[in-house]
Amino acid sequence: xxxxxxxxxxxxxxxxxxxxxxxxxxxxxxxxxxxxxxxxxxxxxxxxxxxxxxxxxxxxxxxxxxxxxxxxxxxxxxxxxxxxxxxxxxxxxxxxxxxxxxxxxxxxxxxxxxxxxxxxxxxxxxxxxxxxxxxxxxxxxxxxxxxxxxxxxxxxxxxxxxxxxxxxxxxxxxxxxxxxxxxxxxxxxxxxxxxxxxxxxxxxxxxxxxxxxxxxxxxx
Amino acid sequence: xxxxxxxxxxxxxxxxxxxxxxxxxxxxxxxxxxxxxxxxxxxxxxxxxxxxxxxxxxxxxxxxxxxxxxxxxxxxxxxxxxxxxxxxxxxxxxxxxxxxxxxxxxxxxxxxxxxxxxxxxxxxxxxxxxxxxxxxxxxxxxxxxxxxxxxxxxxxxxxxxxxxxxxxxxxxxxxxxxxxxxxxxxxxxxxxxxxxxxxxxxxxxxxxxxxxxxxxxxxx
DNA sequence: TTGCAATTCAAACACTTGTATGAAACTATC
DNA sequence: GATAGTTTCATACAAGTGTTTGAATTGCAA
Numbered sequence: 001x002x003x004x005x006x007x008x009x010x011x012x013x014x015x016x017x018x019x020x021x022x023x024x025x026x027x028x029x030x031x032x033x034x035x036x037x038x039x040x041x042x043x044x045x046x047x048x049x050x051x052x053x054x055x056x057x058x059x060x061x062x063x064x065x066x067x068x069x070x071x072x073x074x075x076x077x078x079x080x081x082x083x084x085x086x087x088x089x090x091x092x093x094x095x096x097x098x099x100x101x102x103x104x105x106x107x108x109x110x111x112x113x114x115x116x117x118x119x120x121x122x123x124x125x126x127x128x129x130x131x132x133x134x135x136x137x138x139x140x141x142x143x144x145x146x147x148x149x150x151x152x153x154x155x156x157x158x159x160x161x162x163x164x165x166x167x168x169x170x171x172x173x174x175x176x177x178x179x180x181x182x183x184x185x186x187x188x189x190x191x192x193x194x195x196x197x198x199x200x201x202x203x204x205x206x207x208x209x210x211x212x213x214x215x216x217x218x219x220x
Numbered sequence: 221x222x223x224x225x226x227x228x229x230x231x232x233x234x235x236x237x238x239x240x241x242x243x244x245x246x247x248x249x250x251x252x253x254x255x256x257x258x259x260x261x262x263x264x265x266x267x268x269x270x271x272x273x274x275x276x277x278x279x280x281x282x283x284x285x286x287x288x289x290x291x292x293x294x295x296x297x298x299x300x301x302x303x304x305x306x307x308x309x310x311x312x313x314x315x316x317x318x319x320x321x322x323x324x325x326x327x328x329x330x331x332x333x334x335x336x337x338x339x340x341x342x343x344x345x346x347x348x349x350x351x352x353x354x355x356x357x358x359x360x361x362x363x364x365x366x367x368x369x370x371x372x373x374x375x376x377x378x379x380x381x382x383x384x385x386x387x388x389x390x391x392x393x394x395x396x397x398x399x400x401x402x403x404x405x406x407x408x409x410x411x412x413x414x415x416x417x418x419x420x421x422x423x424x425x426x427x428x429x430x431x432x433x434x435x436x437x438x439x440x
Numbered sequence: 441t442t443g444c445a446a447t448t449c450a451a452a453c454a455c456t457t458g459t460a461t462g463a464a465a466c467t468a469t470c
Numbered sequence: 471g472a473t474a475g476t477t478t479c480a481t482a483c484a485a486g487t488g489t490t491t492g493a494a495t496t497g498c499a500a
Contacts, residue, residue, distance in 0.1 A: 226447080258447095259449085260450090261447085261448070261449090265447095
């Protein structure tokens with residue numbers, strides 16, 4: 001089998017470095033140094049830097065999507081085709097939050113890599129990313145089944161806001177800690193998950209009577 | 221005064237390009253081409269590329285912060301020291317959303333540049349960014365005055381979520397449009413503002429009884 | 441006009457990037 | 471153990487980056 005030691009060493013090193021420092025300032029030379037392999041190995045095994053990134057993203061994307069869907073599926077079957085909205089939202093944002101926040105040694109390289117990918121949107125990833133929309137559509141479907149009275153538009157907005165809160169909290173966790181002078185405990189991941197899920201649930205279940213009322217109350 | 225035509229042409233071109241394409245793939249040569257000036261002009265007038273970016277960011281940061289605070293101040297004075305939470309939130313997220321969404325010709329280069337800066341977090345900007353925390357603290361103060369019964373932690377989380385929804389919606393507007401197949405109308409900016417403000421208000425005013433309840437309902 | 445400082449310009453520099461090359465080392469099959 | 475195919479390696483390459491240089495040009499004061 002030729003022991004693809006080099007190949008997987010490159011993949012692991014690349015994922016770790018990208019997760020830690022972003023795509024912007026990680027060079028092939030950084031990666032091969034971290035992986036203890038020769039510079040040319042990347043092009044030999046993957047063809048190009050972009051193809052390395054693409055493979056990394058595709059692999060992780062499939063894995064985490066399958067993981068999330070499994071959780072969702074289980075919840076829906078347990079509820080006879082309908083899962084409570086909180087459970088759906090928890091399946092959507094829980095894994096990512098748990099993988100990116102909390103005690104350092106419990107964080108998942110994969111989750112952090114995926115967050116980077118969703119943030120920086122480098123060309124090779126942007127080309128593939130449509131896949132994620134189909135994935136989100138499945139969640140939207142489950143949400144619709146869970147809340148048959150809400151309009152599609154409201155469902156999509158709720159989904160959007162849930163992802164917004166989760167991703168932004170991950171991205172800006174340092175700023176929130178600093179702003180709150182440590183009062184917001186981002187190491188208590190389950191509390192963070194609960195907060196995000198709670199607000200997203202409210203967004204999806206509360207009446208929106210006064211939503212459109214004072215259009216420009218504060219417009220100067 | 222020597223007619224700083226070149227200087228301001230560079231600033232304008234850089235801001236426009238950065239706003240459109242991000243810091244990642246805009247080179248000095250792109251900027252000077254857009255500004256119709258010589259390549260060396262950037263280093264002559266600003267010292268370095270990083271100092272150009274820093275000046276751009278500082279200028280815009282001061283301006284938009286002053287703008288937002290003016291709106292906030294006015295609202296608080298009109299309410300005798302306390303402004304309704306909706307108005308505060310609207311002052312926080314309204315200008316940015318209006319500047320980045322809506323009809324193309326109404327979008328603001330400044331707002332789009334600031335969003336890029338808050339997303340990509342390039343080194344010269346990261347060094348200055350502490351300033352923004354002080355700015356957010358002022359909003360947190362107003363929110364605390366508006367909702368004296370809420371804990372500081374809840375205030376900070378509400379602030380965090382409001383910014384999360386606004387920024388994420390801007391960043392991922394294209395995806396939301398695609399996901400909802402056009403049903404979510406991101407050109408109707410006032411509707412977007414209303415939705416963000418509405419959810420953030422709920423997050424800040426609703427009781428949080430069940431928040432901490434089912435910690436790992438869906439954990440496999 | 442003359443002189444001097446500020447500005448512009450074309451060109452080159454030093455450096456980093458991803459990629460390509462061809463020889464060397466290794467591995468497995470006969 | 472010789473041989474063919476795979477993998478590794480040091481090195482070079484071409485392109486792009488921000489920056490520097492020193493001469494040309496401009497604008498303004500004496």
